[in-house]
Each structure stands twice: as structure tokens, then as C-alpha cells.
Amino acid sequence: MHKTFTLLLLCAFFSAKLSAQSKNLTSEDSLNNNLSKSATTIGGYGNAFYQHNSSQQTSKLDLERFVLFTGHKFNDKISVFTELEVEDAKVTGGESGGEVAIEQAYLKFNLNANQYIVAGLFLPRMGILNENHLPNTFNGNERNQVETVIIPSTWRELGVGLYGNLNNLPINYYAGIVNGLSSADFQHGSGIREGRFEGRNATGNNLAITAALQYFQNNFKFQVSGYYGGTIGVSKRKADSLGLSSGIFATPVAIGEADVQYAANGFSVKALGAIVSIPNASDINRAYANNTPKTEYGAYLEIGYDLLHTVKTAHDKQLILFVRDEKLNLNATIPSNGIIDGTLNQNYVVAGLTYLPIRNVAIKADVTLIHTGAQNPDLIINPNPVAQPYEPNYNLVNLGVAFSF
Amino acid sequence: MMAGSLSSCATIPVYKTTIANNKVSVPDTLFAQSDFQIIQPKDLYYNIGLRKEKDGSYTALLLRCTHADNQLTSTGNGFKCNLHGSEFNKEGQVTQGPAEHTLKKYPTEIVSNQIIIHIN
Numbered sequence: 362m363h364k365t366f367t368l369l370l371l372c373a374f375f376s377a378k379l380s381a382q383s384k385n386l387t388s389e390d391s392l393n394n395n396l397s398k399s400a401t402t403i404g405g406y407g408n409a410f411y412q413h414n415s416s417q418q419t420s421k422l423d424l425e426r427f428v429l430f431t432g433h434k435f436n437d438k439i440s441v442f443t444e445l446e447v448e449d450a451k452v453t454g455g456e457s458g459g460e461v462a463i464e465q466a467y468l469k470f471n472l473n474a475n476q477y478i479v480a481g482l483f484l485p486r487m488g489i490l491n492e493n494h495l496p497n498t499f500n501g502n503e504r505n506q507v508e509t510v511i512i513p514s515t516w517r518e519l520g521v522g523l524y525g526n527l528n529n530l531p532i533n534y535y536a537g538i539v540n541g542l543s544s545a546d547f548q549h550g551s552g553i554r555e556g557r558f559e560g561r562n563a564t565g566n567n568l569a570i571t572a573a574l575q576y577f578q579n580n581f582k583f584q585v586s587g588y589y590g591g592t593i594g595v596s597k598r599k600a601d602s603l604g605l606s607s608g609i610f611a612t613p614v615a616i617g618e619a620d621v622q623y624a625a626n627g628f629s630v631k632a633l634g635a636i637v638s639i640p641n642a643s644d645i646n647r648a649y650a651n652n653t654p655k656t657e658y659g660a661y662l663e664i665g666y667d668l669l670h671t672v673k674t675a676h677d678k679q680l681i682l683f684v685r686d687e688k689l690n691l692n693a694t695i696p697s698n699g700i701i702d703g704t705l706n707q708n709y710v711v712a713g714l715t716y717l718p719i720r721n722v723a724i725k726a727d728v729t730l731i732h733t734g735a736q737n738p739d740l741i742i743n744p745n746p747v748a749q750p751y752e753p754n755y756n757l758v759n760l761g762v763a764f765s766f
Numbered sequence: 767m768m769a770g771s772l773s774s775c776a777t778i779p780v781y782k783t784t785i786a787n788n789k790v791s792v793p794d795t796l797f798a799q800s801d802f803q804i805i806q807p808k809d810l811y812y813n814i815g816l817r818k819e820k821d822g823s824y825t826a827l828l829l830r831c832t833h834a835d836n837q838l839t840s841t842g843n844g845f846k847c848n849l850h851g852s853e854f855n856k857e858g859q860v861t862q863g864p865a866e867h868t869l870k871k872y873p874t875e876i877v878s879n880q881i882i883i884h885i886n
Contacts, residue, residue, distance in 0.1 A: 402834050404850075404864060432834045437811045440835065442849075471811045474829075474837060486848075493851035495864060524848070526839050528780050528806070533839055533848065575848075577841035721863040765850075765864045 404430040408496035410503075410725070410761025416752045424450040426496070428464060440469045463560055465517055476525035482560040483522055486535040486573035487586045488512040488618050488633060496763035497723040500665055500683040501711045503759065507659035507689050511635045512618060513554035519563055522571075531577035535586075541567035542614055544592035544645045549652040549740075550705060552691050553614055553637060556592065564594020568609050580625035588616040592645070603648040612641045627670025629681070634660040643696035655696050659689030665715075681715040703734025704751065713759075722764050729757040778840055780804045780813075790883040792816060794876065802856075804829075804840060805883070812837055814872065814883060815845065817856065826872040826883045827858045833865035845869070 407427040413420045427447050434440040444464035452459035467481030484491050490499065490508040494515055499505070508514045520539030526532060540563035542556035558564070569590020576583045591610040593600050600607035620633035637657040639645070645653040665683035691705035713727025736751040779800055783790055785807045796803050797818045805814040805826070815827040829838040831847035838845040844855045853862035858869030873884045 400835070404833065406864070430834075434835055442834070471837070474806055474811055474813045477837070492848060495851060498851055498862065528778075528804075530777050531839065531841055577839065577846070579842045582841070582846075720860065721866065766866075 400434045402430075402432040402434075404432075404766050406430075406495045406497070406763070406765035408502070408761060408763035410759050412502070413758040414755065415757070416755030417749075438471050440471075442467055442469060464515060466560070472525075475528060476523065479522045479524070480520075482517050482519050483537075484515060484517045485520075485522065485537050485539060485571040485588070486524075486575075486584075487516060487571065487588060487616065488514065488635060489584075489620055489622065489631065490514045491516050495765040497717065497721055497765050500663065500681060500715045500725070501685065501713060501727045501729070501759070502725045502761040502763075503711075503729070503757075505661055505663075505685065505711075506687050506707065506709050507633060507635060507661050510552045510554055510691060511637060511657055511659035511689055512616065513552065513557055516557060517559055518557065518569070519560055520568075533573075533575040533577075535571075535573040537571045539569050539571065539590075540565060541569045541590040541594060541609075542592045543594055544612055544614075544639075544653065545595075545649050545651075547592075547645065547649070547651050547653050549702070550691065552654075552657050553639075556614075566596070566607070566609070567591030567594045567611065569614075580623055582622045584618075584620050586618045588614070590614055592639075605644055605648050606641070612644055614639050627667040629663075629665040629667075629683075631663045632661070634658070643698050646696060646698045652692075652699050652702075653696075654692040654694065654699060656694040657689070657691050658693050659687070661685055661687040677717070677719045679715070679717040679720075681717075682713075683715065684710070684712040686710050700737065700739055702737050702740055704736050704753070706734035708732045721766055723762065725759070725761050725763065727759050729759065731755055731757070777842075778804055780806055782806045782808070784808045785810065785885060788885045790814070790885060792881040792883065794879050794881055807885075810885075813840075815840065815858075816874075816881065816883065824874040824876070824881050825857075826874050828870040828872065830870065831865055832860075832867040832869060833863075838869075 405428055409424040411422050428444050430444045432440060432442045443466045446462050446464040448460040449458055452461050463482060465482055467479045467483040470478045486492050488508045490504055491514040518539035520537055522537030524535050540558055542553055544556060546555045547553055548555045569588060571588045573584060573586035592614055593605050593607050593611045597607045605612055615638045618635040623630040639653055639655055642653040642655045663683060663685035665681045668680040668682055669678050687709040689707050692702055695701055710730040711727055716724045733753045735753060781792060781796055781803050790807050792805060801818040803816045805816050812828055812830040815829050817825045819825060829845055831838055831852050833852050834849055836847050836849040838847050844853060846853050850864050852865035854869055855861050875882050
């Protein structure tokens, strides 16, 4: 009995050892020994700036964003990525302002060298800024307005996304399914922005599909992207009582976007256009009285030139002179039960300098000239007797710093 | 024994192969028409960019972003990471952050008309 037990132990020991040896001999595991050691990455970004408003004659200083990125690679196949964001530096109970939010938290499953799947809270590929929003990589202290309200960056939702690139062509593709928006939370003046759930108790009765294609050709990058999703997440009974249709894609929001980027010889050009369609906006207005428009659109063109491109001795330094012209209209068309608001027809011209002593640090100075349409007096329900008259033309002066690592 | 097949394409030539003893073998005839090839070893979750230099040597770059290990896309004049926007030129040097380090370079040698990439 004792001998039999010892023999079994020896067999088990050698069997385990042989198994381990043979496992080490596979090419994949050999590779893993070299490439796939687990690793934790810490990164982040932030920006702070001074802003003077000529209309209100006010000035402010704000640590607008500080984001801490943490990623962990379990092995070459599976990783987790997270971003924790604090806006305006401080959040105090009972006071408005500031925000603490999880900007991203998703698992990434590599399928092969060209494809991967993400699952969790992630940023659908829409526009330029939503996916790549490090403050040292865009000009101007503030993010562009088109990709703030027309495409409500940083737009993250819960779901699953497939990313990949074609094997023989410089084409990237993306398709995802995420929770939908809440039309009950749309607010006049901010488009669909307040309808995002951003990972907090999102409704699952309504969903959205998103997709994008990118094409690279030397110094050019082209992209088209789209979004189509339902905005009614309440129960069918409640939707019926509000006179709203219900279902996965009921009372939809559709977004189309296209952009092109060029960078060579010190020049950089970005052009982007986006349109938002809410065909059943009248139903939303009847149920929630939030003056939802039928159509919104926005576009911008930005041209920059690195003044140090030809004289640089240290390759990293850049001094970019830029100008950006933005046009957007948050109520381009309105339903019969909507009220037009001229102030939502806006033009921003931003011009300034971005100095990068090294690539990941930026010192920025810019002026923003803002022009809007006239205020609609029908929208002023309780006029403030001491309120200053609305100014459709004013400017902002911004000075700030930004970094990422 | 290296098994390989050439997926032909005018835009980005891709060569699929396998790894044995931490080595990838690529026939040098692939570089008759182009000075750049994407090498796609089986079971490796990153491509390798293999470029023929003017002096006849070869440079092998692991197309893995040095910031957060994401796969890179070949853009024709470099490599781009969509995760945080890092960009690298053909030599593997960073041209746009947040990545701060150049791409990992594998040693290569030429043996009997085969380019050997040492994965170590």
C-alpha cells in the first residue's frame, strides 16, 4: 500500500514536470516568456488655464481636468484599462461644480495582431476628440465646441466594441453596441449631451450601434463614423403613458460624422463635420418639454503650422501657430412644438499659439471670438430686471498649460 | 521548418509565418519590389514591421505601442496607435505622444537568403 502510494506520487511528479516542460516548448509560450509578462501602466493627463471673458468682464483660473490612467496587462491576450477623471479640481457635497467620474473602464481581449474586443465602459469611435483627447495634442486651451456639444465628447457608454484593421490595406474598422441615450435628460442648449449615461445606471431597454472606418494614406487620415440608438429606456407602460414609442431603437438619435487630418512639413490641417438627426423630436418635447431639435450640425476647419519646423535643433520642440473656424447650430431644424433659439446658432474663431517644449507638455495661448444669433425673447419666461442684455459677440482670452504621460 | 505564405497587396505587403526557437525567417526575395513588409507570426499578438535599409541590412520593429501596449496601425509613413493617439515614424521613433519610448527593435541577420528575426 505504502509502495503504491509512493509510486503514484512519483508518477504525478514526473507527469507534472513533463507537462510543464512540453508547455514551455510551444512557440506561443516561448513568446509569452519574452513578450507577455504582465505589466501595469500608469499614465494621465491634465490641463489648467486662465480665461478672461470680455462680455461678462470676468476672469477665472481652473484646473479643468486631471485624469489618472491605469492599465494592467494580464497577458498578451487580456488587459484592463481605466481612467479616473476629476474636473475642476474639487468636488464638495452640497455645492455645484466639479465632477469625479470614471472615464473609461474596460477589458480588452486581443483576438490576433489585427483585432481586439473591448467590453465595459469605453469611448465609441466618433469624431477625432472622443478617442484622442489628450490636451497636449489639440490646439487651444478649450476643446473644440463641435466635438463638445454636437458630438458630446468625452462620450463613453457601456457596451462591447470590435476594433480591427485590414491585413493588406491601411483601413481600420470599428463596430460597437452600447447603451442608448436618455431623451428625458436632453437639455435645451446642450444638444444630446445631458442624455448620456456615462456608465451610471444606464437603461438597457434601449441600445445603440456605432461604427467607424478609418483610412490612412501617407500624411492623410480619413474617417467616417456613425451612431444610431434609441432614447427611450423607460418601461413600455411608462412610454405608452407619455405617448412615446418604446423598444430598442425607439425615438432614435442618428449621428453621422466625417473628418480628415493632414500633417506634413510642419503643417497640420483638421476638418470635421457632424450632423445629428432626431426625427421624433416632437414626441420628446410633448413628453418632456425640453425643446429638443430635429436637427443639429457642426463643422470646423483648423490649420496649424509649426514655426520651429525648419529651425528646430531639438526635434521635440514645437511652436504651433493655429487658427480654427467652427460653425454649429444646435437647433438647425425644430419640430412644430419647438421654439427656435438664435443663440444656439454659433460661430467660434480660435487663434493662438501652442508651444511644446517636449511633446507631452504644452503651453497654450489663444483668443476665441464668439458670435451667436439673437436671443429669442419667447424663451425668457421670468426676465431678471437687472440682467445685462444678451451679447451676441464677445471674446475669450485663454492662457494655460497641459500635459500627458 | 518555417511555414510562410505571401498575402499579396500593393498597399501593405503582409507575410504570414510562424515562429520556431524564438526566430522568424523571412525570404529576402520579398523585398524585390518593396523595402517594407508587415510580418505576421502566428500566435503573436503584434505584427512586426520589417524594413530593408539602404546598406542592405534589415530593421525589425515590434508594432506594439510603448505607452500601453496597444497594437499599431501601419499608415504608410509610420505607425499609429488609436488608443491614446501615439505616433511613430518608420524608424520607430515617437513623433506624437503620450508614448515616450521608441519601438522595440529585434536583432536581424541574413542566412542563406533568409532574413532571421530574433524574437528575444
